[in-house]
Amino acid sequence: MRCYGRARSSLFRREGSMNTSISARALKSVGLSALSLLILPVAAYASTAMPAPATLDIAPNIIVASIAGHAKGQPPSSSDCIAAITFACYSPSDMANQYDFMPEYAAHHDGAGQTIVIFDSFGSPTIRQDLATFDSAYGLPAPPSFMIYQPEGNVVLNYDNLPSPVGIHNKNISNELGWAYETTLDVEWAHAMAPGANIALVVVPVAETQGVQGLQNIENAEAWALAHHIGNIWSNSFGTAEQAFHTPTTIRNLNELYHAAAQQGVSVFVASGDFGVANPDKQGRLFPFPTVPFPTSSPDVISVGGTEIPIPQPALTTYNPETVWSEFGFLGTGGGYSTVFGEPGYQVSAAIPDASSARGLPDVAYNSAxxxxxxxxxxxxxxxxxxxxxxxxxxxxxxxxxxxxxxANQADGPLGFLNPRLYQIYTNGSYGAAFHDITVGDNSASGITGYSAAVGWDPATGLGTPDVHQLVVALSATSP
Structure with missing residues (x-):
């Protein structure tokens, strides 16, 4: 997820071989103001370096690491990754097994007839060929349609046609590269798990900065997509702490778009954040109390939190128990309670634990660690x-x-804004089958005490992670 703010860390590289559990070609920060991604390209060097909290108080560095022992041109196996860096790296089939997608695929439910709309700054100049390579490696078909829109003006990339390799980039180039990684992740994995769905990528030529610059461009692009009926399933991976905005009224005004989208039957999925309850202000200083980002705090979106599968697996063949995502003392799932929005009706009806009568988040969760x-x-x-x-x-x-x-929309017909239906499931007998309830862990980070998982909904992992097949069955029995 991207957090608005200014990154202070600079790019650096360490090469060579060392006796360590981390195998890395480089440890680099792309310097963008938003990226909560750890990125590890597959090559042949090693490094002991891990990002230090001091360089990650605003946005996490992007880690570029090497995985040796895999066939050139082919993705590494999870065993390759475990041997090289001790962490697993999972494929689309692993996630399909972990979350029970397979019965839906067997029923030819792969998202056909639906359109997933992805919003990013800058995009990637190679996304079409990169998606084709990804699909070929994993035996996936091309999406029925892959459209790229630039409603806010043409994107001009500063790193296009630079000599390779190049050295340290300026901030603008680093920011653009970070968004290219985000775009690649969004497109490749939305397609991987719903290979029959159309993909629409909507990009803007400006990056977000603490809700001051760029967010309005993204919202303009979203308003354009809503007006032109580009698709009714949206994915967003950006946000900033509610307290970093000028006033709560600013946030409420920005939320009018998401409210309109929900009223028109659009489900907007928004990443909940990657720093637990610790989020920065405009100067990059952490707020000394638990915070949540907007727009994931909006009651008109589906807030998506993170879990972890604690023991790295060579392959996932069935469900493996999960805990709250919390790693290295400063990374972890966003979650908590909004200071701007009250508790929405669907959460009131579900009687979630909320002493403050505020919007609680996330709504759901998924492996993110x-x-x-x-x-x-x-x-x-x-x-x-x-x-x-x-x-x-x-x-x-x-x-x-x-x-x-x-x-689910292909299988069950138009479902509209999904949250009311998800919380209906929570209150009926299908919840235990449709969701994996996460009950272990908390999202404390950077010395700020967070929220613990508990039985049922909690402000660390929401309703839990999906059993996709059982969720599709349960959704068919819900009403708007």
Whole structure:
């Protein structure tokens, strides 16, 4: 997920071989103001470096690591990753087994007839060929339609046509590269889990900065997509702490778009954040109390939190128990209670634990942890050769939940804004089958005490993670 703010850390590289559990070609920060992704390209060097909290108080560094022992041009196996860096790296089939997608695929429910709309700054100049490479490696079909829109004006990239390899980039180039990684993750994994769905990528030529610059461009693009009926399933991976905005009224005004979208039957899936309850102000200083970002705090979106599969697995063949995502003392799932929005009716009806009568989040969760990374393919970064890359964060969770919604809409008919139906499931007998209730862990981070998982809904993992097949069955019995 991208957080608005200014990143202070700079790019650096460490090369060579060392006796360590981390195998990395480089540890680099892309310097963007928003990226909550850990990115590990597959190559051949090693480094002891891990991001230090001091460089990650605003946005996490992007870690570029090497995974040796896999066939050139092919994605590494999870066993390759475990051997090289001790962390697993999971494929689309692993996630399909973990979350029970397979019965839906067998019923030919793959998102056909639906459109997933992804919103990003800048996009990626190589996304079409990178998606084709990703699909070929994993035996996926091309999406029926893949459209790219630029309603706020043409994107001009500062790193296009730079010599390769290149050295340290300026802030603008680093920011653009970070968004290219985000775009690649969003597109490849939304498509991976709903391969029959259409993909629409909507990009703007400006990056967000603490809700002051760029957010209005994104919202303009979203308003354009809503007016032009581009699709009714949206995926967003950006946000900033509610307290970083000028006033609560500013947030409420911005939320009018999401309220209008929900009223028109659009489900907007938004990553809940990757720093637990610790979020920065405009100067990059952490608020000394638990905070949640907007727009994931909106009652008109589906907030998607993160979990972890604690023991890295060579392959996932069935469901593996999960805990709240919380790693390294500063990374973890966003979650908590809004200071701007009151508790929405669907949460009131479900009687979620909420002493403050505020909007609680996240609504749902999905694997997001470094211990269980996702693999993407990229060829846009001029600093490195085209290769397979590993990423983590709730940025990976939101597009995959959008894919689940595409499958459910195909199977059950138009479902509209999904949250009321999800909380109906929580109150009936199908909850235990449709969701994996996460009851272990908390989202404390950077010395700020967070929220613990508990039986039922909680402000760390929401309703839990999906059993996709059982969720589709349960949704068929709900009403708007």
């Amino acid at each position: 470094v211990v269980g990374l996702f693999i993407i393919y990229e060829s846009f970064d001029p600093r490195f050769n085209p290769d397979w890359v590993e990423v983590a964060g709730t940025s990976a969770a939101a597009p995959q939940w959008a894919a689940i919604d595409a499958i």
